[in-house]
Amino acid sequence: MKWLMVLILGCLSFNACAGTVTQTVNQTDGGKSSGAKVESNINAATVNSAENEAEKIESNKSETAESQTGQPRTVRDFFNLLPQKYFLLEGCEPQKDKNCDKARKEYVKRYLEIEDTANGYWKSGCDGAQSCLQMALFKRPDATYIVAVHTLNEMEETNYFLIYKNGKWFDISAQVIPEFSGKNIYELPQKGTTIEVFKKNFPEPSYSERGAKIYDLEWKNGKFTRQK
Numbered sequence: 001m002k003w004l005m006v007l008i009l010g011c012l013s014f015n016a017c018a019g020t021v022t023q024t025v026n027q028t029d030g031g032k033s034s035g036a037k038v039e040s041n042i043n044a045a046t047v048n049s050a051e052n053e054a055e056k057i058e059s060n061k062s063e064t065a066e067s068q069t070g071q072p073r074t075v076r077d078f079f080n081l082l083p084q085k086y087f088l089l090e091g092c093e094p095q096k097d098k099n100c101d102k103a104r105k106e107y108v109k110r111y112l113e114i115e116d117t118a119n120g121y122w123k124s125g126c127d128g129a130q131s132c133l134q135m136a137l138f139k140r141p142d143a144t145y146i147v148a149v150h151t152l153n154e155m156e157e158t159n160y161f162l163i164y165k166n167g168k169w170f171d172i173s174a175q176v177i178p179e180f181s182g183k184n185i186y187e188l189p190q191k192g193t194t195i196e197v198f199k200k201n202f203p204e205p206s207y208s209e210r211g212a213k214i215y216d217l218e219w220k221n222g223k224f225t226r227q228k
Contacts, residue, residue: 071144072164075122075135076115078147080104082135083169086149086160090130114190120145121190126153136188141222146176148188148195156208157200159186177217178226185210186217193219194227 072078084092084100089107092100107124111132114123120137134150149160161173161180173180187196195218199211216227 074117075120075137076117078137078145078164079108079122079133079135081164081169082147082149086162086169086171087133087151088131116190119191121188123190129153134188136190138193138219146172148186150186150188155206157185157210158182159184177224184214195219195224 072081080101081099084094089100089103091106092103094100097103107130111125111127111130113125114121116122120139122133122135124133126132131151131153134152136148138146138148140146144163144165147162147164149162151158159173159182160171161176163170163172177186183200185198185200187198189195194216196213197215197217198213200208201211202208217224218227
């Protein structure tokens with residue numbers, strides 16, 4: 001009888017211990033699983049944060065690049081890009097002076113008379129071989145500009161009507177000016193949108209001078225029209 005009681009008590013003790021061990025293992029597994037999920041969530045959040053930050057950096061780079069390569073907007077912007085073909089800077093040495101930047105600064109310092117940013121107008125003087133310059137901006141419906149250029153030196157006056165697109169200049173005088181002629185002079189306005197057109201006189205083959213006014217050109221609705 002005593003032996004039977006010892007056996008029963010031993011079995012009860014074994015089951016209690018087994019239950020305790022099983023409960024402890026389950027808690028430990030649960031703890032590891034919960035810890036892994038948190039760590040996984042932290043890692044995912046860190047990765048997502050890093051990816052988002054990388055996207056922001058790339059976006060900022062793109063915006064910066066876009067702003068650096070954007071189209072010129074002011075008359076000074078266009079002047080700084082105007083090539084020798086349309087306005088010759090006598091002091092420029094292209095091999096030593098990229099884009100004639102040094103000569104351009106010297107010219108502005110010495111000859112600038114009017115820089116009217118609000119009205120898109122520029123006027124600078126001349127001396128001897130160096131030509132004078134006038135520029136006027138005419139804004140088109142698509143927010144681009146026609147850049148009207150008028151140069152004057154001791155021998156003649158010359159006009160160009162240009163556009164600047166994708167880093168290049170294009171002469172569109174014949175396309176946008178009715179009956180455009182190199183034998184006319186187009187006087188650019190500082191204010192308003194009317195261009196006065198004068199006839200050139202040629203007292204000598206290599207020399208021209210301003211003659212009588214022949215008509216006006218009016219800029220309206222994105223195009224020039226001749227006014228009688």
